[in-house]
Amino acid sequence: MLPEDNIEVLEAKDGVEGYNLIRSEKPNLIMLDFLLPKMSGWDVYQEVQKEYDLKTIPLVLMSGRKEEVIEKLTEPFEYFSFVEKPFEKKQLLEAIRDAMAKAKKHPQPKTPQPANYQNGSVPKDTAVMTQEIYNLRQQMSKMQNEIDTLKGQLRKVLEFIQQRR
Template sequence: MASHKILVIDDSRVIRNMVKDMLPKGNFQVLEAKDGSEGINLIRQEHPNLIMLDFLLPRVSGWEVFEQLHAQPELRAPLVLMSGRKEEVTEKLQEPFEYFEFIEKPFEQRELVEAIKSAMSKFRNWPAPSTPSMGTEQVVAGNAEEIQALNDKIAKMQAEIDMLKKQMVQILTFIRQKFK
C-alpha cells in the first residue's frame, strides 16, 4: 500500500502518463483526473500529498481549482501548476509564485523533479488556516453586523414611509375641505 498520493489533473492522457513515467520510483500512488471537477472530487476524497494541476482544463478550469484550494485550506497540498502557456497563468497569478511551483509544458524529468521539490518547499510557507486576515468567525460576525445594519435601515425607511402616508392623508383631507 502506497503511503503517499500524487494527483495529476490534466485533460491530456499523454501528459498524465508522461508525468507518471517521469516520477521517481517510490512508495506512492499516482491518481489521475481528466478535468477540474474530477480533480476537486479526488482532492476531497483522497487528500493527496502533491497535486500536479494543468491550468487549462474543461468543465472546471485549473484556475477555479486553484481558487478552491486557496479558499479551503483543508484541501491544500504542495502544488505544481502546469501549462504550455505561462502568460495565461501570469494573467491570473502574479509572479513570483509564493506557495506553489509552475512548470511550463513540455518539460523534462529533471525539471519535473525540481518543480516538485520547490513546490514542497514553498508549501511550507503557505500561511496556516488560522492566520488569514479575516477568519471564518470574523466573516460570520461581519455578515451578522451587515444584516443588522440593513434591517435597521429597512425599519427606518418603513417609518419614513408610514410618516409620508400619514402626511399624504392629511394633505388629501385638506384639499377635500377646500373643494367643499
C-alpha cells in the same frame, strides 16, 4: 517520469473531477494543468486555497502557455510551483521540491485563546466557541489523514507479506 518510489497516481478527466478527488483523497502532491475542461486548473487551485487542510498540499501548476498563465494570475507563485510544458524529468523534480517548500509557507490559522468559563457561566461570544469547534475539526481531519495513511501503509505491508508466502 516520477521517482520510482511507492507512488499512487490519481487522474481526473476534468477540473471538477480533479477537485473532488483532491477533497476526498487528500493526496501528498497535486499536479494540475492550467487548462482543464469544466473547471480550469486555476479555479481548482483557488478552491483548494479555501480549505486549510487542502492548501498545505504541495501543488505544481503546469501549462504549455506560460505567458497566458502569467496574464491570468492575480497573485505571484507564492504557494505553488509552475512548470512549463514540455518539461524534462529534472525540471519536474525541481518543481515538486519547490512546491513542497512553498506549501510549508502557508500561515497557520489563528487560534483563539481558550475561553475562560468562570462559575459555569456561558460565554457571550459564540465566535470563540465557533473557532474552537473549527480548530477541533481541523485537528480531527489531520488525525483522520494520518490514520488513512497508516492504513494504506499497513495494507502495503500485508500485501508484501502475502507475496512472500
